[in-house]
Amino acid sequence: MTPMESQMNPMTLSYDQHFQSAIAQLKTENRYRVFANLERDAARFPIALWRPEGEEHSPREVTIWCSNDYLGMGGHSASLTAARDALERHGAGAGGTRNISGTHHPIVELESELADLHGKPAALVFTSGWISNLAGISTIASLLPNCLILSDALNHNSMIEGVRRSGCERQIWRHNDVDHLETLLKAAGKERAKLIVFESLYSMDGDIAPIAEIVALAEKYNAMTYVDEVHAVGMYGARGGGISQREGLEDRIDVIEGTLAKGFGALGGYIAASPAIVDAVRSYAPQFIFTTTLPPMVAACARAAVRHLKHSGEERARHQHMAMLTKHALRAAGLPVLDNVSHIVPVMVGDAARCKAASDLLLRRHAIYIQPINYPTVAIGTERLRITPTPRHDEEHVAELVEAMVDVWTTLDLPFTEPKVIPLRPRVSASDAHCSYVDMKKAAE
Numbered sequence: 001m002t003p004m005e006s007q008m009n010p011m012t013l014s015y016d017q018h019f020q021s022a023i024a025q026l027k028t029e030n031r032y033r034v035f036a037n038l039e040r041d042a043a044r045f046p047i048a049l050w051r052p053e054g055e056e057h058s059p060r061e062v063t064i065w066c067s068n069d070y071l072g073m074g075g076h077s078a079s080l081t082a083a084r085d086a087l088e089r090h091g092a093g094a095g096g097t098r099n100i101s102g103t104h105h106p107i108v109e110l111e112s113e114l115a116d117l118h119g120k121p122a123a124l125v126f127t128s129g130w131i132s133n134l135a136g137i138s139t140i141a142s143l144l145p146n147c148l149i150l151s152d153a154l155n156h157n158s159m160i161e162g163v164r165r166s167g168c169e170r171q172i173w174r175h176n177d178v179d180h181l182e183t184l185l186k187a188a189g190k191e192r193a194k195l196i197v198f199e200s201l202y203s204m205d206g207d208i209a210p211i212a213e214i215v216a217l218a219e220k221y222n223a224m225t226y227v228d229e230v231h232a233v234g235m236y237g238a239r240g241g242g243i244s245q246r247e248g249l250e251d252r253i254d255v256i257e258g259t260l261a262k263g264f265g266a267l268g269g270y271i272a273a274s275p276a277i278v279d280a281v282r283s284y285a286p287q288f289i290f291t292t293t294l295p296p297m298v299a300a301c302a303r304a305a306v307r308h309l310k311h312s313g314e315e316r317a318r319h320q321h322m323a324m325l326t327k328h329a330l331r332a333a334g335l336p337v338l339d340n341v342s343h344i345v346p347v348m349v350g351d352a353a354r355c356k357a358a359s360d361l362l363l364r365r366h367a368i369y370i371q372p373i374n375y376p377t378v379a380i381g382t383e384r385l386r387i388t389p390t391p392r393h394d395e396e397h398v399a400e401l402v403e404a405m406v407d408v409w410t411t412l413d414l415p416f417t418e419p420k421v422i423p424l425r426p427r428v429s430a431s432d433a434h435c436s437y438v439d440m441k442k443a444a445e
Contacts, residue, residue: 029352029375030352030353030356030374031352031374031375031376036050036363036369036371037050037051037052037053037056038050038051038062038064038369039051039059040064040074040075042074042075042080043075045064045067045069045072045074045075045390045392046063046064046065046067046072046390046392046393046397047061047062047063047064048061048062048063048064048369049061049062050062050363050367050369060367061367062363062367062368062369063367063368063369063397063400063401064369065368065369065370065387065388065389065393065401066369066370066371066385066386066387066388067388067390068261068262068388069262069265069390070231070234070235070262070263070319070343070388070390071234071235071263071264071265071309071315071316071319071390071391072265072315072390072391072392073234073263073264073265073266073305073308073309073315074265074266075265076265076304076305076308078304078305078307078308079265079266079301079302079304079305079308080301081304082300082301082303082304083297083298083300083301083304084297085300086106086296086297086299086300086301087296087297089296090104090106090295090296090297091295091296092295092297093292093295094292094293094294094295094296096292096293097289097290097291097292097293098288098293099289101293103293104293104296104299105296106296106297106299106300106303107125107293107294107296107299109299109300109303110125110299110300110302110303110306111123111124111125111270113303113306113307114258114270114272114306115272117233117239117240117241117272117306117310118241118242118244118245118250118256118258118272119241119245119250119251120250120256120272120273120274121274121275122272122273122274122275122277122278122279123270123271123272123273123278124270124271124278124281124282124288125260125268125269125270125293125294125299126268126269126270126271126287126288126291127267127268127269127291127292127293127294128259128261128267128268128269129158129230129257129258129259129260129261129262129268129269130157130158130161130269131158131269131287131291132158132257132258132259132269132270132271133156133158133159133161133162133228133257133269134158134161134162134165134287135162135281135285135286135287135288136162136226136255136257136271136281136285137149137159137162137163137165137166137195137197137226138162138163138164138165138166138285139166139280139281139284139285140195140224140226140255140277140280140281141162141163141166141168141195142166142167142168142284143280143284144168144193144195144224145193146169146192146193147166147168147169147192147193147194147195148168148169148170148171148188148192148193148194148195149163149166149168149169149170149171149194149195149197150170150171150173150181150184150185150194150195150196150197150223151163151170151171151172151173151197151198152172152173152175152176152197152198152199152209153172153173153174153175154175154199154202154204154205155197155198155199155228156199156203156228156230159197159199159228162197163197168195171184175202176207176209176210178210178213178214178217181196181214181217182217182221185217185218185220185221185223186221188221190221190222191222193224194218194221194222194223194224195223195224195225195226196214196217196218196223196224196225196226197226197227197228198214198225198226198227198228199227199228199229199230199231200227200228200229200231200232200242200243200244201229201231201232201236201242201243201342201344202231203230203231203344203386204344204346204373204377204378204384204386205338205340205344205346206338206340206341206342206343206344206345206346207340207341207342208243208340208341208342209227209243211227211243211244211247211249211253212247212249215249215252215253219252224254224255225252225253225254225255226253226254226255226257227244227253227255227256227257228257228258229241229242229243229244229256229257229258230257230258230259230262230269231262231342231344232263233258233259233262233263233264234262234263234264234305234306234309234316235263235316235319235343236316238313239309239310239311240263240306240309240310240316241256242256242258244256254273254274254277255271255272255273255277256271256272256273257269257270257271257272258270258272260298260302260305260306263309264302264305264306264309265301265305266298266301266302266305267294267298267302268294268298268299268302314391315391318391319343319389319390319391320343322389322390322391322393322394322398323342323343323344323345323389325389325395325398326345326387326389326393326398326401327345329398329399329401329402330345330347330387330401330402330405331417333402333405333406333416334406334416334417335347335402335405335406335409335416335417336348336415336416336417338384343388343389344386344388345386345387345388345389346373346384346385346386346387347384347385347386347387347405348382348383348384349372349383349384349385349414350381350382350383350384351381351383352372352374352375352380352383354383354412354414355372355373355374355383355384355385356372356374357412358372358385358408358409358412358414359371359372359385361408361411361412362385362404362405362408365404365407365408366400366404366407366408368400368401368404370385370386370387371386372384372385373385373386387401
């Protein structure tokens with residue numbers, strides 16, 4: 001059929017039109033995502049080059065304030081050296097799935113390192129944290145007879161998809177509400193197989209799960225526990241094992257899931273558990289069986305980061321210091337920072353269009369990159385800018401950030417939490433805005 005005949009035939013289905021309509025709907029709802037063309041500078045992180053559309057040959061220097069490379073390990077000398085050495089020895093790729101190409105030695109070493117990190121007998125590495133949750137939760141639950149999955153209401157999409165994929169009955173318990181969880185556990189009975197899935201640190205609000213109480217309930221009602229430590233591994237615990245390690249609860253949790261792409265600055269995800277659980281997932285999970293494994297250079301890089309952070313607390317201490325400093329400075333400037341006790345710094349906007357406008361203005365006017373967080377990542381009406389300080393940010397970066405945020409909030413007429421503290425006009429320097437909290441040089445006008 002010719003293009004002309006297609007247009008004349010009303011029964012012809014226009015496939016592209018459906019996709020265009022779907023995209024138009026996202027734009028109407030202010031949920032269409034635009035990705036900035038960024039070129040990270042490993043040596044100067046959080047500095048990067050931004051190449052605006054239509055101006056790709058004229059890059060601009062920007063400061064990244066929303067990276068999940070929380071500790072800057074993606075550019076650490078130990079990680080880079082390990083990656084280079086492995087690249088020279090083993091080449092760029094893995095050669096296929098582990099079933100076809102075997103298990104290359106760097107990933108064997110990485111899994112041993114991760115098992116030791118969490119005090120577990122075994123670990124299994126996947127291509128991403130999203131895949132490790134999908135494979136881990138779905139496989140474990142599906143192998144248990146008549147399993148009931150109890151899932152926290154704010155669990156990550158990867159966990160939700162794992163629950164769905166399992167085909168098991170699921171019940172959602174109110175976020176961090178252990179009384180509600182106990183009600184559901186009691187109703188299920190001790191005899192039924194049960195899997196409690198939750199996160200240790202929730203990345204959008206930055207709040208932390210009551211792990212000790214959840215574990216106690218699991219033991220009381222004979223349930224398995226599966227904790228996602230993605231936003232905590234590397235950053236918390238004496239050796240970087242996460243919140244469960246910090247609270248001395250690793251040995252009471254059945255499955256610990258984590259990522260290599262955030263605190264460890266590389267790529268991949270993993271589970272750590274008993275040999276039987278790990279072997280069952282390895283043997284049954286299609287997401288593992290049919291996926292090409294991580295290249296040796298990535299595995300070596302990740303292992304170097306894990307080993308380094310087991311023995312170095314310097315990055316964790318600096319990270320916590322910069323997170324506290326940033327929160328205090330933003331709050332003192334009257335910016336609506338959501339309270340939490342973690343390193344996540346959510347600045348609330350509450351409207352998708354204005355959140356995107358704030359992000360655009362920060363980038364174009366102030367050379368500061370913070371991606372807007374809109375639905376479905378967060379609920380409608382809770383849109384925000386999610387700031388993640390790193391050990392490689394400094395006091396001058398914080399000063400520049402606060403001054404820029406005050407200007408953007410003023411320009412867009414966004415509400416301040418303490419409007420009388422900071423005069424909206426004329427603009428003031430960031431150091432004036434939070435001099436009672438930090439000791440820094442006055443930012444240039």
